[in-house]
Amino acid sequence: MAQLDYETHEHDVIVIGAGGAGLRAAIEAAAQGVSVGLVCKSLLGKAHTVMAEGGIAAALGNVWPEDNWQVHFRDTMRGGKMLNNWRMAQLHAQEAPERVLELERWGALFDRTKDGRILQRDFGGHRYARLAHVGDRTGLEMIRTLQYHGIHQGIDVYMECTIVRLLKDGDRVCGAVGYWRESGRFVVFKAKAVVLATGGIGKAWQVTSNSWEYTGDGHALALWAGADLIDMEFVQFHPTGMVWPLSVRGILVTEGVRGDGGTLKNSQGERFMFNYIPEFFKGETADNVAEADRWYEDKKNNRRTPDLLPRDEVARAINAEIKAGRGSPHGGVFLDICTRRPADYIRKRLPSMYHQFKELADVDITKEPMEVGPTCHYVMGGVRVDADSTQATVRGLFAAGEVAGGMHGSNRLGGNSLSDLLVFGRRAGLHAALYAKDFGGQLTVDSSQVEVITREALAPFDRVGGENPYAIQSELQATMQKLVGLIRVEAEMREALTRIEAFKARAGRVHVEGHRQYNPGWHTALDLQSLLTVAECCARAALERKESRGGHTRDDHPYTDDQWGKINVVLRLENDALRLTREPLPEMPAELKQLFQERK
Amino acid sequence: MSTFTLRVFRGAGESGEFKEYRVESEEGMVVLDLIHRIQATQAGDLAVRWNCKAGKCGSCSAEIDGKPRLMCMTRMDLFQESEPITVAPIRGFPLIRDLVTNLAYNYAKAKEIPPLRLKPPEADGTYRMMQEDIDRIQEFHKCIECFLCQNVCHVIRDHEENKKVFAGPRFFIKVAGLAMHPLDTLDRTTFTKETAGIGLCNITKCCTEVCPEHIRITDNAIIPLKERVADEFFDPIVWVVRKLGGRDKPARS
Numbered sequence: 095m096a097q098l099d100y101e102t103h104e105h106d107v108i109v110i111g112a113g114g115a116g117l118r119a120a121i122e123a124a125a126q127g128v129s130v131g132l133v134c135k136s137l138l139g140k141a142h143t144v145m146a147e148g149g150i151a152a153a154l155g156n157v158w159p160e161d162n163w164q165v166h167f168r169d170t171m172r173g174g175k176m177l178n179n180w181r182m183a184q185l186h187a188q189e190a191p192e193r194v195l196e197l198e199r200w201g202a203l204f205d206r207t208k209d210g211r212i213l214q215r216d217f218g219g220h221r222y223a224r225l226a227h228v229g230d231r232t233g234l235e236m237i238r239t240l241q242y243h244g245i246h247q248g249i250d251v252y253m254e255c256t257i258v259r260l261l262k263d264g265d266r267v268c269g270a271v272g273y274w275r276e277s278g279r280f281v282v283f284k285a286k287a288v289v290l291a292t293g294g295i296g297k298a299w300q301v302t303s304n305s306w307e308y309t310g311d312g313h314a315l316a317l318w319a320g321a322d323l324i325d326m327e328f329v330q331f332h333p334t335g336m337v338w339p340l341s342v343r344g345i346l347v348t349e350g351v352r353g354d355g356g357t358l359k360n361s362q363g364e365r366f367m368f369n370y371i372p373e374f375f376k377g378e379t380a381d382n383v384a385e386a387d388r389w390y391e392d393k394k395n396n397r398r399t400p401d402l403l404p405r406d407e408v409a410r411a412i413n414a415e416i417k418a419g420r421g422s423p424h425g426g427v428f429l430d431i432c433t434r435r436p437a438d439y440i441r442k443r444l445p446s447m448y449h450q451f452k453e454l455a456d457v458d459i460t461k462e463p464m465e466v467g468p469t470c471h472y473v474m475g476g477v478r479v480d481a482d483s484t485q486a487t488v489r490g491l492f493a494a495g496e497v498a499g500g501m502h503g504s505n506r507l508g509g510n511s512l513s514d515l516l517v518f519g520r521r522a523g524l525h526a527a528l529y530a531k532d533f534g535g536q537l538t539v540d541s542s543q544v545e546v547i548t549r550e551a552l553a554p555f556d557r558v559g560g561e562n563p564y565a566i567q568s569e570l571q572a573t574m575q576k577l578v579g580l581i582r583v584e585a586e587m588r589e590a591l592t593r594i595e596a597f598k599a600r601a602g603r604v605h606v607e608g609h610r611q612y613n614p615g616w617h618t619a620l621d622l623q624s625l626l627t628v629a630e631c632c633a634r635a636a637l638e639r640k641e642s643r644g645g646h647t648r649d650d651h652p653y654t655d656d657q658w659g660k661i662n663v664v665l666r667l668e669n670d671a672l673r674l675t676r677e678p679l680p681e682m683p684a685e686l687k688q689l690f691q692e693r694k
Numbered sequence: 695m696s697t698f699t700l701r702v703f704r705g706a707g708e709s710g711e712f713k714e715y716r717v718e719s720e721e722g723m724v725v726l727d728l729i730h731r732i733q734a735t736q737a738g739d740l741a742v743r744w745n746c747k748a749g750k751c752g753s754c755s756a757e758i759d760g761k762p763r764l765m766c767m768t769r770m771d772l773f774q775e776s777e778p779i780t781v782a783p784i785r786g787f788p789l790i791r792d793l794v795t796n797l798a799y800n801y802a803k804a805k806e807i808p809p810l811r812l813k814p815p816e817a818d819g820t821y822r823m824m825q826e827d828i829d830r831i832q833e834f835h836k837c838i839e840c841f842l843c844q845n846v847c848h849v850i851r852d853h854e855e856n857k858k859v860f861a862g863p864r865f866f867i868k869v870a871g872l873a874m875h876p877l878d879t880l881d882r883t884t885f886t887k888e889t890a891g892i893g894l895c896n897i898t899k900c901c902t903e904v905c906p907e908h909i910r911i912t913d914n915a916i917i918p919l920k921e922r923v924a925d926e927f928f929d930p931i932v933w934v935v936r937k938l939g940g941r942d943k944p945a946r947s
Contacts (some may be wrong), residue, residue: 229832609740
């Protein structure tokens with residue numbers, strides 16, 4: 095056998111992905127005294143976390159002393175329509191405040207209350223103003239803080255390095271194979287434990303707030319390595335993305351606009367959200383404009399505006415308004431903050447939104463309403479993990495952040511992502527390090543596995559003629575947008591699955607031109623493998639769940655079904671075939687169930 | 695719909711040339727959209743860095759008609775259809791391929807900066823900071839690390855040898871952000887002078903002009919840092935106080 099051409103790095107723990115969860119995991123693992131490698135698909139500090147806007151949800155109780163972890167837990171479970179892994183939701187609510195305060199000790203500067211504490215902002219589905227924030231660029235503050243803290247912790251950072259497969263030694267994970275973008279050369283990471291922190295899958299849709307990196311790598315890596323995925327049918331369409339100009343369609347408009355006083359209106363100027371208050375949230379939502387308006391100033395004696403219902407509810411409402419012909423000129427609805435708030439306030443609280451609309455759409459949001467519509471934003475589903483340790487169903491594999499499933503149930507509340515990254519990033523780093531310390535025996539990397547992986551990865555260069563990777567990617571995006579989007583029906587999802595099979599066949603014939611050095615065509619071809627895998631997982635799971643719940647809406651099964659409320663759809667590979675099972679949701683203990691009865 | 699001619703730099707390492715592409719553009723498009731169109735239809739291997747496409751991540755820096763800008767925030771309606779548009783990699787850093795450069799210098803400089811040294815908390819275990827005391831630093835924290843300021847800074851743009859002894863504007867705002875941080879206790883004056891080399895900056899404000907986040911780098915960060923260095927090293931009273939102790943030891947690296 096010829097000498098394989100790759101370099102090898104060995105660590106106790108490697109973390110794949112360097113957004114909030116990956117950085118936090120690496121920092122925690124390093125604090126446990128083990129050797130840590132952090133692999134970034136882009137340059138350090140550019141991961142998707144940088145784009146998060148509104149804030150980090152944590153029951154600090156700085157603005158509302160009534161707030162506590164139980165209330166946050168309850169909001170999170172109700173936002174997820176009770177399909178969340180209760181233990182993850184509990185740990186998240188309990189630990190988020192300490193994780194935020196820790197960021198402050200590492201140098202983060204959140205906006206302040208008048209008495210010098212961390213200010214908190216209102217967001218959809220949160221009973222109290224709960225989001226620690228920095229204007230509308232909270233993600234930037236978070237990733238910079240973690241980045242500049244992290245670089246002094248003795249972590250080896252591997253930038254612009256994409257992982258294509260995990261390596262197995264028997265039934266345990268023992269490392270990963272990737273390539274350097276710059277040189278196109280392969281690299282093997284030999285590791286006792288692997289933490290996946292790769293984010294989401296939004297690039298499988300056409301209109302998305304997600305960047306090119308979001309191709310479901312971690313989901314696919316885990317699945318291929320034999321791990322379970324759960325809840326893959328639940329994809330969040332954020333209600334407010336930009337709709338115009340076309341080139342910026344999908345770019346996020348923070349929920350903070352509504353948290354800070356913005357309201358949704360249709361082409362007739364009507365605040366339509368009052369027509370879409372579901373039974374489930376009637377008790378806590380204002381049913382008339384007068385009460386909703388009073389709520390901004392007096393939250394004790396008024397119920398909250400329906401503009402701040404959870405994201406799934408608002409996205410469906412906007413979609414219905416557009417379909418009914420009451421949309422804005424460019425196919426969205428209006429989001430208006432300028433009639434309630436003065437220009438100075440808007441520029442101070444939402445500087446990045448002001449800038450984004452001014453520069454990219456010629457819209458001055460201090461003077462006129464924005465046009466917004468749903469955009470694919472987040473996947474609730476992901477790697478099935480143990481709540482406390484974040485360990486996947488394969489030994490040595492851990493997952494945190496968006497790539498992990500369960501925490502958010504069928505719909506994530508705004509602000510709960512950044513806190514999820516911190517809480518479970520830390521737990522993943524801790525438990526991966528403990529696992530690595532306990533690891534007995536020799537680590538063995540099977541070079542024949544590496545050989546197969548690298549040979550497959552290079553195949554697109556050798557083919558002649560063949561398919562263009564960009565074309566397949568864009569057709570897949572159009573298919574998912576049209577057939578497995580915000581509103582779904584059986585026939586369309588079946589059609590999507592047929593098309594995905596055809597795309598998979600075409601992906602096997604992909605050809606790329608040029609050489610291995612920094613070649614985006616080749617990178618796109620390799621990313622197609624994971625993108626097609628997650629698209630299929632989503633369509634399969636969505637076809638299976640015959641009800642509507644959270645981020646999964648079926649026109650042919652429009653109601654929420656209690657029986658489905660006790661079931662996770664689980665996907666795993668068996669003999670290279672995708673196998674789907676229905677498995678029972680973990681049962682919440684009685685003392686937590688009580689939290690849902692008290693306030694009825 | 696209009697059609698533009700883009701002259702895009704193609705090459706690697708030391709060599710390369712501009713190649714012309716004819717690309718269609720629709721209303722509201724930016725330069726990065728056209729680069730993506732070239733990739734998808736004419737040159738699949740055209741190398742470019744980008745992430746957010748919304749001016750938030752600072753990945754897609756380039757020199758467009760000679761002007762350093764973010765490709766994702768440069769709208770096509772700035773240009774005449776009849777004139778070709780030149781898109782080149784930022785010149786201040788070594789070329790990897792096409793529009794992608796090696797930014798390792800910046801990551802190395804970032805690591806040299808002594809991190810926050812935290813003061814003890816209040817009695818209740820938390821920290822208090824007033825908004826007015828952090829407004830200035832929040833301005834610095836807006837930095838998206840596009841490194842356009844580093845790219846245009848003439849101390850290093852045409853003087854490779856200065857890179858060893860000069861941190862550059864992006865890292866002066868980082869140091870200033872720490873120096874003004876209400877919770878920090880570390881004196882970085884010696885670091886600022888000797889390791890970061892702030893004396894080499896002669897305040898031409900090129901960095902400030904090019905900043906897409908409109909951070910007043912020169913006025914709000916560099917000049918105050920220079921004043922601190924001057925006070926510390928050239929003011930006799932401060933010198934005596936420092937000799938007598940009372941502050942933390944200056945950081946050296």
